[in-house]
Amino acid sequence: MTDAALETFEIAFKDVFGRAPEGTWAAPGRVNLIGEHTDYNDGYVMPFALPHRTRAAVARRDDGLLRVHSAEMDGGVVELRVADLAPGTASGWATYPAAVLWTLREAGHDIGGADIHYDSTVPVGGGLSSSAALQVVTALALTELAGLDLPRQELALLCQRSENVYVGAPVGVMDQTASACCTEGHALHLDVRGLGQRQVPFDLAAEGLELLVVDTRVKHAHADGAYGELRAGCEAAAAALGLPALRDIPYAGLDDALRALPDDRLRRLTRHVVTENRRVEEVIALLDAGRTREIGPVLTAGHVSLRDDFRISCPELDLVVDTALASGALGARMTGGGFGGSAIVLTDTAAAPALTATLNAALPAARIFATTPSRGAHRLS
């Protein structure tokens, strides 16, 4: 993780590419406060942006080349011909920026080659969406340099499309939307159906609270395949009920829906999605009422649902949550795709140092940091 002064970052671009950048941009990683595995069910999510961000220093090229370099990756400059970009052709980390450029061009935007140098403070592969930060900072930089001012949600959708079509991962739109649209001091309520957004004030300090992120630095082997299976299971449950998506089951209709489903797995998946959408609504109501500390039990209930119904937790994530709760945390849950990655822990600020020490002792490999809701993607210089 690299966090140098902006001037040093611009000099790093110059060292790699032999000239000055035309501008620099930043886009953050995110954590999801509540609303897990609801985005591909047309439901509610509620991420906020981390202070950790990926930066891009960029200068355009007129010879049809895309050259990318990352301080976080070995292997030097990766050079690609813009005209040759096509889904399924690239490999390695450069696939992400290549995919964004290809998708922007597919959408009809006149964007050519560029030199791009990245650095990042977002842990890579920690479930905090370093990949979305990389996509969004690339899309924002390339469009702004081309004189385009795309709406942020559209920018996020283009990044999602780049991952779906070019990278080949069937991800939802939460991560990119969070990185592109979040604002300081707020969590973002996104209704994935229709993409309605509301910035919900999320002021931890006002109530003497802290939110810890615990990156377990564990990723179990089945993490990637599981996503597709879960998604397919949710779609099968909705189809069995004759509904477009599990989002269409109101909380009051959950019992009827469960009775109508043919097997236990579909019932478990459905119960998680319907109760999780409900938990998003509960958290919003509490935050709007200024009762932030009361969201703790709702977060914990979300963990139990992911562990027992969705069955995507793992021993390390359960250990974080159990240890935190046993040590006086107000609430805790795994966040992200599951089978590793990160958990979040809500605690009184005064109790945070002792809690961090206890968690560190229980999980020596984990990376633990306090966080505040931060700014979405923006231009730096």
Ligand code: ADP
């Ligand atoms: P997460 O998004 O949870 O951090 P992913 O596996 O989705 O994990 O994305 C991580 C991948 O994104 C990396 O393996 C790499 O290919 C790419 N990536 C993310 N950040 C950077 C960066 N700063 N520089 C280069 N590649 C990056």
Ligand code: MG
């Ligand atoms: Mg990712």
